[in-house]
Amino acid sequence: MAKILIVDDEAxxxxxxxxxxxxxxxxVVCAENGEVALQVEASCQPDLIVLDIMLPDISGWEIARRILRQVPIxxxxxxxxxxxxxxxxxxxxDDYITKPFSPRELVARIKVSLRNHGKLPPDGCISCPPFKINLHTQVITTAQNQLNLSSKEFNILAFLARHPNIIFSRENLILNIWGYDYDGDSRVIDTTIKRLRHKLGTYRTLLKTVRGVGYMLEITNEQKSSLNS
Structure with missing residues (x-):
């Protein structure tokens, strides 16, 4: 699923x-001011930015001008x-919404913008064998059954499925799943991964721990071939 950067000084x-x-x-990744927003945008390269204008340091106008790559705002x-x-x-x-606003309308406009830029699949699905992930309903199925996951477990598996065979550190997963404002214990990743691995059953071995580095979803060529056959 697409990555959204939210820039607003109001928590x-x-x-x-x-x-x-x-x-x-x-x-989702977040930033509470302009300087942080520019740093996060450069490092995380979000697919869309929701941007406030009246920020405490750099205005939203200036942030939009400083971003070098093309990204929907x-x-x-x-x-x-x-x-x-x-x-x-x-x-x-891409769009301009005034406060107070409807969060559901904002989500709908974000989806329209992402589809217009080719950054959101029409059906909102990811095929990452052996998992089929529906991003709209937050349902993940395998050949055997449907997985019963919490929201955070779903988001971790969906995020790793979008980037198979790539190792992500605990800090990177917290940034992408819990958001920039999370200030809790990084061990929450280990606990959530442990629960997720238990629910994956026979597929638990695909969720790899790279000692001292982080986690990855290992998808082999055999699995990719089986999905396409």
Whole structure:
């Protein structure tokens, strides 16, 4: 699923949007100011940015101008004057939403923007043998059964399935699954992975621990061939 960067200095706004997006299967990263936003954007390369304008250090206008690569931007701001809206679109924004806002409408507009840019599959599915992942319903099935996963377990498996055979550190998984604002114990990853591995049953060996580095989902050529045959 696509990765969304939320840039807003209000923690309540970040947490609300994150909850709605993660419920839909998106990977979410957050930033509370402009400097952090530019750092996170460069390192994580999100597929779309939800960007406030009135930030404590760098304005949303300036952030949009500084981003070097092409990435869809949706401005989410209390500035609702016509001139502000026109400025947003002239900078190159995909959409402009004024606060107060409906989180469900924001999610819907994010999906439209991602589809327009070819960053969201039409059916919202990932095929990563032996798993078939429906990102809209948060259902993962195998040839044997349907997995009964929690939201975090689903998000971890879906994230690793999008990047098979790539090792991710605990810190990277926390950033992509729990979000930038998470300040708890990194061992939450180990606990969640342990529960997930138990639920995977005969497929538990695919979820590899790389000692001292992190975790990866190992998908072999034989598994890929079996899906395509």
């Amino acid at each position: 309540t706004t970040r947490n609300t949007i994150s909850w709605y997006l993660q419920k839909e299967g998106f990977t 949706i401005f989410l701001t209390a500035l609702g004057q016509e001139d502000d809206i026109l400025t947003g679109f002239n900078i190159g924004a």
